[in-house]
Amino acid sequence: MLEELDSEDEYIVTEEDDRDNVHEKTFEDYLDGSHILDKMYKNGKIWSQLPFGSIVLEECKRYIARCLLRDCTWRIHASVLRKKISWAIKKLEGEHATCGRLEENPMVSSAWLCRQLLQDLEANLDVPVDSLQRLCMERNKIHVKLRLLYKVKSLAREQLHGGFAESYPALPKYAEMIKSTNPGSYALVTWTDSLQFKACFISFAAQVKGFLDGCRPIIGIDGAHLSGYYKGVMLTVVAIDENNEIFVLAYGIVDTKSIDSWTYFFRNLRCLFAQYKSQKDDWTFISDRMRGVESALFKVFPRATRRICCQHLYSNCKAVGWSGAAFHKMFWIAENSYNEYVFEKAMSKIKDFDAATYDYLKNVEEQWSVHMFDRTVYCDHNTTNFVESFNAITKANRDIPVLTLLEDVRNWCMKRMGSRFDKAVYMEPNDITEHAKGVLVTRTDDFRFCHVTAAGGGEFEVRDGHVKFPVTLRNMTYGCRKWQGLGIPCKHGLRVIYNQRLDPRDFVSPFYKGVAYKLTYGDHMHPMADPTHWPSLDVPEITPPQGKRNAGRPPKQRRRAAHEAKKGKRHTNNKCSLCKELGHNAVTCKAKKASSKKTAHTTFSS
Known part of the structure; x- marks a missing residue:
């Protein structure tokens, strides 16, 4: 003292x-x-x-x-x-009685500030710098400039996740650890002759087994750009399980979206299937019109069926100038048509609207309307929303080093499959999934307005309003074709099933039952040790790729086209919740006003 x-x-x-x-x-x-x-x-x-x-x-x-x-x-x-x-x-x-407190302290350095805020940044590395500035003022009574806080976040990211250049040399060892801890997994890292990273492909044994044994034969593919120090694209293969939830099959990192990159990815996917004695090459793929996908896909899977995302197809039409409330309504009616009659009727209206639009949609080689889909797939997905949902999960991690990114994806998949593995243990083989139950409940509420007439021989005629649909329970053929498209009885089939005092669960596709769910989640991903505890392996230490980002903070948000609505803004085409029409809302609905006037006139007359 x-x-x-x-x-x-x-x-x-x-x-x-x-x-x-x-x-x-x-x-x-x-x-x-x-x-x-x-x-x-x-x-x-x-x-x-x-x-x-x-x-x-x-x-x-x-x-x-x-x-x-x-x-x-x-x-x-x-x-x-x-x-x-x-x-x-x-x-x-003397005392500092009247001079006040100095909030700007030049002795505050980025290293000292990083130590003070490391726990807060570890909890949320995406916290805005404005919030950090207020936190420093409330906690330490100092005013910190924003540019210093950006540097602090960069230092914290490097301390928490490691450096960008340090993660690439560990990738070959990471692939070997995946194959040793999860036997049967497919992990491949490729590099150039000069030991520069080129690409990688990863799929765990539990993922490929679950897909081949229980999932529907439809595969969604997409890519998302990395926003870290080095350039790259993360390609993903996502399927759909029995509960209509995403099921990650494989993922990898390549340099760019090109024919060579997609060919590398599809070849590894086929080698993955061949590793488990599956020579099937007529899978159904769904994606948008990315560069190089079509050429690479049919080069590796010659008999594959390709669906195109209808949301991207509609965006292409709007970019050309074919838009408006009328075209929007006719396009989505044609796109969601389960039978050819409704499709042709909607297309004829599109032809009257604009002949060039009709010719463009007719010349689309990919499958884009539901009535074109293969009935054995039992999937009516016509958008890549289920793949985009996985991209949204990885969005927060695509600006960190590549090894940490792959570890976060593996950890997310492991937790997801682990919870469903425990759930599948207690599921009975004949139980149907929650998704199938929800569809049956919704369609059960709608079949009350249908009337059935027995024609003999297991054939029935169901009248829905002024339209009649033939239904045959023996071979499960139905006029509206919704049953064949999804694998769950439609409202016309449910009307016949309940009329015959049968159980609708017996007519649900096996892809929605507990047997398939147990096969999909019959195995789980095994945990891995921390990189600091990995054994020494005789693998080369590769270097990062050549492509680096320019100076400045890389953008994380997708660039929207000129015809797209801005993020956070209400779309110009409002949809009425009463008449389901576009261009107005429930407050300005003319049908509502006409109904109100008619009701008032009836009340006045009485």
């Missing part, structure tokens, strides 16, 4: 005090330039001024500091002791 000493007093150093003394150093020996205060003085004189005041050193024997404001009387005076190592405060007078 420091005491106030008189300038004439002497300080006697005892042996006990001298034990902890280090070798003698002068004051200048400590001025190595590592601290901001080191530049304030030189040879015992004022070297520079700082915002909080001035400091005077006289021949390295006395230390005097005053407040910046002239009206403030605060002053401290210290002098060096006999051994010229310790300092003693001689006088401390």
